[in-house]
Amino acid sequence: MLDKLSLKTLLLELFVVLIVASVIGFFCHHLSAALIIGLLGLLGWHFRQLMRLSHWLWVDRSMTPPLGRGSWEPLFYGLQLMQQRNKRRRSELRSLIQRFRSGAESLPDALVLVTEEGNIFWCNGLAQHLLGLRWPEDNGQNIQNLLRYPEFSRYLQQRQFAQPLVQALNNGQQTEFRVMPYSDQQWLIVGRDVSQIHQLENMRRNFFANVSHELRTPLTVLQGYLEMMEQGEMPPASQQKALATMQSQTQRMADLVKQLLTLSKIEATPTYEMRQQIDVPRLLEQVYQEAKALSEERHSLICLSDKTLWALGNEEQLRSAISNLVFNAINHTPPGTTITLSWQRTPSGAEFKVSDDGPGIAAEHLSRLTERFYRVDGARSRHSGGSGLGLAIVKHALGHHGSKLRIESQPHQQTVFSFQLSKAQILSERE
Numbered sequence: 001m002l003d004k005l006s007l008k009t010l011l012l013e014l015f016v017v018l019i020v021a022s023v024i025g026f027f028c029h030h031l032s033a034a035l036i037i038g039l040l041g042l043l044g045w046h047f048r049q050l051m052r053l054s055h056w057l058w059v060d061r062s063m064t065p066p067l068g069r070g071s072w073e074p075l076f077y078g079l080q081l082m083q084q085r086n087k088r089r090r091s092e093l094r095s096l097i098q099r100f101r102s103g104a105e106s107l108p109d110a111l112v113l114v115t116e117e118g119n120i121f122w123c124n125g126l127a128q129h130l131l132g133l134r135w136p137e138d139n140g141q142n143i144q145n146l147l148r149y150p151e152f153s154r155y156l157q158q159r160q161f162a163q164p165l166v167q168a169l170n171n172g173q174q175t176e177f178r179v180m181p182y183s184d185q186q187w188l189i190v191g192r193d194v195s196q197i198h199q200l201e202n203m204r205r206n207f208f209a210n211v212s213h214e215l216r217t218p219l220t221v222l223q224g225y226l227e228m229m230e231q232g233e234m235p236p237a238s239q240q241k242a243l244a245t246m247q248s249q250t251q252r253m254a255d256l257v258k259q260l261l262t263l264s265k266i267e268a269t270p271t272y273e274m275r276q277q278i279d280v281p282r283l284l285e286q287v288y289q290e291a292k293a294l295s296e297e298r299h300s301l302i303c304l305s306d307k308t309l310w311a312l313g314n315e316e317q318l319r320s321a322i323s324n325l326v327f328n329a330i331n332h333t334p335p336g337t338t339i340t341l342s343w344q345r346t347p348s349g350a351e352f353k354v355s356d357d358g359p360g361i362a363a364e365h366l367s368r369l370t371e372r373f374y375r376v377d378g379a380r381s382r383h384s385g386g387s388g389l390g391l392a393i394v395k396h397a398l399g400h401h402g403s404k405l406r407i408e409s410q411p412h413q414q415t416v417f418s419f420q421l422s423k424a425q426i427l428s429e430r431e
Contacts, residue, residue, distance in 0.1 A: 005074045013071050017042045046072075063087075110175075110191035118142045118156060130175065130191055143189070152177065166194065174198040215256070218249035259389040262320060277427060278315045280352075281305045284322065284343050291326045291339075298335040305343045309350050310427035317397040324390040325354045325417045333358035350426050353418040360411035369407060370395040401425065 017038045025034025049072045056065050063083055068076035101124070104111050110127035114120050120138050127133050133146060144153050155165045161179040169175055174197075178190045225242040228234045234242060288303045295301060311318065329339045333356050342353040361369070368374050372392045394405055398419050409415040 004078065005071055009071050009074075014042065045070075108192070110189075112143060112189040112191070114143055114187050114189060116181075116185045116187065118144050120146075127191065130173070130193060131169075132171075155179075166198075211256075211260070215253060218253050221249045222246050256389070259393065262393055275312055276315050278311045278313055278318055280309055280311050280318070280343055280350075281307045283315070283319055284341060284352075287319070287323050287326050288341060290323070291330055291341075294327060295330050299330060299333065300336075300338040302338065302340040304340065306345055306350075308428050309343060309345060311350065311421055312425045312427060313401045313421070314397075317400060321394045321397040321419070322352060324394050325352075328390050329354050329356050329358075329415075329417070345426075346420065349420055349422045349424075351418055351420045353416060355414055355416040357414055360413065360415050361407070361409040362411065363409075366407050366409060370405060 018035065021034040021038030022031060024038075025031035028034065049068065052066050053076075056062070060066075065076045065079040065083070067073075104124045105126075107124070107126070110130045111124045112120060112127050112131070112133070113122040120133070120141055120143055123131075123133050123135050123138070128135055131147060138146060144156065149167055149169075151165065152167050155161075155177065156179065161181075165177045167175050167177060172195075173193055174195045176192045176194045178192075180188045180190070182188050225234075225246055229239065229242070284303065284305050288301065292301055326339075326341060329337075333339065337356050337358040339354065339356045342351070342355070344351055344353075370391045372389060391405070398405055401421060402425070403419045403421055406418050407416070408418075
């Protein structure tokens with residue numbers, strides 16, 4: 001292991017040259033000339049080593065410095081050690097950068113590194129997907145030229161980053177931007193997709209607006225009749241009609257609250273409650289009898305059921321889905337309509353189907369029927385007591401059973417509401 005160059009080494013090298021020159025000069029009887037030649041040789045040797053070092057630094061492409069001799073050996077060896085240390089540091093730095101980039105790629109946010117002027121010098125993969133950036137093609141591009149939104153540009157120019165900016169992108173996504181200065185003249189821009197949160201917030205506002213709207217009418221009716229009774233201006237015959245109306249509106253509010261509680265319960269039901277053995281034919285017979293009572297012989301009801309088909313799931317939820325589909329058919333079809341209930345085996349499992357030959361549903365309504373409080377005909381639904389929650393309950397109940405509601409309608413011919421259960425959920429009677 002060589003040590004660093006010292007003055008002792010240089011003086012020893014000079015002393016050796018002078019001794020050798022003195023001996024040669026003594027025997028040649030030219031001592032002065034020998035000493036001068038020896039010193040010039042030593043100087044030339046040092047000059048040659050300097051040229052070798054300069055050639056290696058500026059011309060030679062090799063990473064290893066040349067081998068040295070004498071006092072130059074520790075210098076060249078020290079340069080080699082420095083190169084090895086730098087190589088290890090570069091390797092550690094590359095590994096650190098790789099870990100940083102791997103961590104940045106695994107984050108659920110879009111990350112963009114920019115200068116204060118907005119010039120991009122790095123972005124992760126999610127930024128390319130969410131914001132439409134390209135890497136490394138967009139390296140050096142100004143982010144305001146790539147994300148052309150006036151609100152976003154003002155947000156960067158004002159430099160008031162205490163609050164995030166929520167920006168609607170051209171692709172319809174809602175993105176929350178946060179900007180964090182993290183070093184001199186450099187910013188970290190973080191983008192997060194908040195479309196689902198935005199959608200849930202809109203659903204929450206619509207839900208409360210719809211509930212308020214549904215409760216406003218019966219409460220107004222109740223308040224009006226109570227004020228009339230309090231003033232004593234209502235004859236006895238009108239009082240009976242008012243009491244019947246108030247009872248009907250009270251029942252409507254009770255049904256609405258009951259359906260809301262049912263929907264909330266279905267959404268919160270854990271999966272371990274979905275393995276009950278359900279006698280679907282018996283359940284369907286009960287719903288069929290209730291439907292006949294509700295119809296009061298205004299409709300022609302037909303029930304076709306395979307008595308051997310049982311199912312695995314949650315009986316309360318499955319009953320809620322089936323009864324809502326059947327009662328909807330009765331409440332929303334005119335007298336004289338034929339309604340057919342069917343529970344039959346299929347190649348992929350079993351299918352429940354409710355079909356009728358009523359007026360049908362226009363195509364533009366089909367995709368929205370399972371939305372909460374959505375009605376095809378609001379006036380007729382309120383007259384029949386409908387709240388617009390029945391098919392939403394069906395949708396969530398079937399979702400817990402791994403199934404989806406299918407709706408097909410041909411106006412003035414046939415309307416079919418159906419769902420299928422897979423073979424894994426079907427039992428041949430009790431197993």
